[in-house]
Amino acid sequence: MSSKGLDLTIAIGGAAGQGIATPGNILARILVRRGLHLYAYNAYQSIIRGGHILLMIRTRDQEVHSHGDKVDVLLCLNQDTMDRHLGFLLPGARVIYDADKVTPGEAPEGVVLCPMPIAELAGDSKNKLIQNTIALGVMISLLGVDFSVLDDALTQLFKRKGAAVVDENVSMARAGFDHAEANFDHVATPLPDGGKPLAVWTGNQALAMGGAAAGVKFYAAYPMSPSTGVLHWMAQNARSAGILVRQVEDEIGVANMVIGAAHTGVRAMCATSGGGFALMTEAIGAASMMEIPVVYINVMRAGPSTGVPTKTEQGDLWQALGASQGDFERFIVAPKDSLDAFHTMADLFNYTDRAQCPGILISDLLISEGTYSVDPDAIEMHPKIDRGALVTDPSPNGNYLRYALTDSGISPRVTPGYEGFVHTVATDEHDEDGVLISDEYTHPHKRRRMVEKRARKFKTVAADVPAPVLEGPAGAEITMVGCGSTYGVIREAIERLADQGVVVNHLPITWLVPFHADEVSKILTAANKVLIVENNFSGQFARYLRSETGFSAAGHIRKYDGEPFMPHHVVDGVLDLVKGDSEIYVPYQEMIV
Amino acid sequence: MTTVLERDGLLGAELDRTPEAAKDYKGKVAPDWCPGCGDFGVLNALQRALFELGRQPHEVLMVSGIGCSSNLPGYINAYGMHTLHGRSLPVATGAKMANHELTVIATGGDGDGYGIGGNHLAHIARRNVDLTYLVMNNQIYGLTTGQISPTSRLDMKTKSTPFGNLELPINPITSTIMNGASYVARGYSADVKHLTQLIKGGIEHEGFSLIDVFSPCVTFNHDNDFAFFKPRVKKLEDAGHDPTDWKAACEKAMEWGDTIWTGLFHKTDRPSIDSLEPVLEGPPLARRPLGLSDEQAKGILSKMM
Secondary structure (H helix, E strand, C coil), X not given: CCCCCCEEEEEEEEEECCCCHHHHHXXXXXXXXXXXXXXXXXXXXXXXXXXXXXXXXXXXXXXXXXXXXXXXEEEECCHHHHHHHHHHCCCCCEEEEECCCCCCCCCCCCCEEEEECHHHHHCCCCCCCHXXXXXXXXXXXXXXXXXXXXXXXHHHHHHHHCHHXXXXXXXXXHHHHHHHXXXXXXXXXXXXCCCCCCEEEEHHHHHHHHHHHCCEEEEEECCCCCCHHHHHHHHHHHHHHCCEEEECCCHHHHHHHHHHHHHCCCEEEEEECHHHHHHHHHHHHHHHHHCCCCEEEEEECECCCCCECCCCCCCCHHHHHCCCCCCCCCEEECCCCHHHHHHHHHHHHHHHHHHCCCEEEEEEHHHHCCEEEECHHHCCCCCCCCCCCECCXXXXXXXXXXXXXXXXXXXXXXXXXXXXXXXXEECCCECCCCCECCCCCCCHHHHHHHHHHHHHHHHHHHCCCCCCCCECCCCCCEEEEEEHHHHHHHHHHHHHHHHCCCCEEEEEECEEECCCHHHHHHHHHCCCCEEXXXXXXXXXHHHHHHHHHCCCCCEEEECCCCCCCCHHHHHHHHHHHCCCCCCEXXXXXXXXX | CCCHHHHCCCCHHHCCCCCCCHHHHECCCCCCCCCCCCHHHHHHHHHHHHHHHCCCHHHEEEEECCCCHHHHHHHECXXXXXXXXXXXXXXXXHHHXXXXXXXXXXXXXXXXXXXXXXXHHHHHHHHCCCCEEEEEECCCECCCCCECCCCCCCCCCCCCCCCCCCCCCCCHHHHHHHCCCCEEEEEECCCHHHHHHHHHHHHHCCCXXXXXXXXXXXXXXXXXXXXXXXXXXXXXXXXXXXXXXXHHHHHHHHCCCCCEEEEEEEECCCCCHHHHCHHHCCCCHHHCCCCCCHHHHHHHHHHHC
16 A cells, blocks of 8 residues: 555544534644645435444545545444444554443454543533544544644634633543543654645535636525535525525426526526436426526436435436437536536536537536545636627617527527517527427428537537546556546556556546547557446446447446445456456445445 | 418517507417417407506516417517426526516416426415416316316316316415415406406516416317306406405305406515515626626635635
């Protein structure tokens, strides 16, 4: 395993309702203020109280691309966490737990138990969550961090609740810290300090902010995990950012409401997960037919049907490709991480505005609910905005044709409210002036030219979408291909393989439609051995790649148990597949969360 | 009947000028409704209402779903959106929110609004979006050649109920009042003058207004035709009904016998959602510059640190 500099994972496990989020947030803030990078993955269940949650915060002194392979410090808030994860720990790992309530099982050799006498340390505190604060003190000690850092963080967090709450938390944290200083050794690599402070966001927040930066003025949603974080950000920031946010009765209403808003000229978007997206699909076709640019986000979770609401999967690619009846064009993009998701929003809006058609962004639980550190200077809050042929200062010429046939296929778009441009848009097939040609006298020639016009404008704009680029050494022994959220784990697996002398390069795909079949074919046919990594059973991306290019990969690494890939899953898959005995490798998920 | 071929050459130049009469709200295309269809009366009343209120064609956005009556936006000189079956209300809501200066009017039939789109009606009523919804209620599915609709009577025989309808019709007046609508009326397409007043009242009302209109289908509904309605429809205005009394409104709306009431059942003043949204203060969202100001961007980034 590669160990260049700091690479430390802190995990906090317990039941829903035990207050895991707060110590998680405090730790994350302490880390990024020191300039450390992090990615946090929260494995949880669809339950408000009970069940099992494991929050894994991985921190490094360089960018973090996945939640990693190991746990260095495990805080067990209940017995269940101890029972589930103790056996997973490696030598040197620390386990923090309430000595009064949690009994350690047989720890693997070299694992250090750090029992906390909670009842003794807590004294007469009545706060049921006080063990979390005491444990934070212990953890800060183990990590070799000065107590004042935690003191500041707790004071910041609780100051709204008054001095008594601040004092109680600080004194309890201090008790935990002092106990640890007296009884436990620090971890091998204490947390460094002094880096440029970073910001923290989730993928969903990045998507929402990306929309806001791209000029979204209307957001509608029906709550659905794991997309709800977009709604929460939008609702919280609606008034300060000038965005109208509505929670709507169902996703059908959502998908149509954004069309109504977008038709008047605002940028409008919505987000959902696969089930809600299924309800939205008819509207996506309507946006195409009426030539209204709208962005739909599908944050995938494990399906089919209600599926596993709190677990991740890349299972909706073909749903996006086939969303809505009919044969029509739509942009589809799967960003690779939070920062890419943020910047992709503006690109997608620009393309959909220019082509006057719907755009679909597919994210998944891994990106959307993952917490990332990010350099605030890398976030372009004022991205380029290109509205294409939207006419904002029209002067009437008395003969406005909303769907005028042009060489590019793009028709100047005037929105309702302007004098001299009255027209109707329709979900029925129509002619240049918007008048229906579907009912009274259908007209094959007019129908044909409108179909071709819509295809032509898409092609015009799609030509500007960048092609994927091969990352890593040319002529590598193995070329790995992934789409969307597998980017980080593949990248990290490649670094590990390089340490073992296996030379691998990487073709990450983000734009699915348009798909750069020629460029991709050229790269892959020249590759020595191509392996595809994806988070589903049937190989949806591999099938799509084959349909667009005729190219079949030599091997596949697939996971469909609800949990995301860990780097060693991919490494093991590559090492297994290069032997050539099998075409598909399905990693075993060791951590049961 | 004007055909697609005949209207070629009649483009924007002929439309969209300041109307001097209700007929100036005629659209590019003549209606393709069956001769004698109740919808002609509704179109006529709507054009009169817009004219009498002085609304300019470019200030009006008509939004419809799918069905015979949902073809209406093509027949009127105003901006129009002919959307999906059952989806006129969410589309209209989005449009009104994004450009609150528009006069937004949704139209459609009973299948479109009370059947496939029924969920949206319940929620727009409580949401109180400032728009007007005209439902041409013919108690039948016409464009699909005659099946029961959500308002078809019990025992009615149609192609989908050859042995009689076993399901009760819904009552759009009582249900919409109960869902919190602030303006609920019923018109009769043969009484264009009365209907015009109801539509004008709905457009001028701040908040959501439902105007259910008996608009008989002369081709597929032989139970509820003009001969059925003519002796039965009475005006609430003539009976001294108090529209602020929602209980009395519901009692009147439940009557379905020798007397069937039309007119303004219920009206109450409560703020529309458009007026409650601070984000909508000022010019329409659709006319504001895109993107974040430096100050907004800084505020957002500072929350992440």
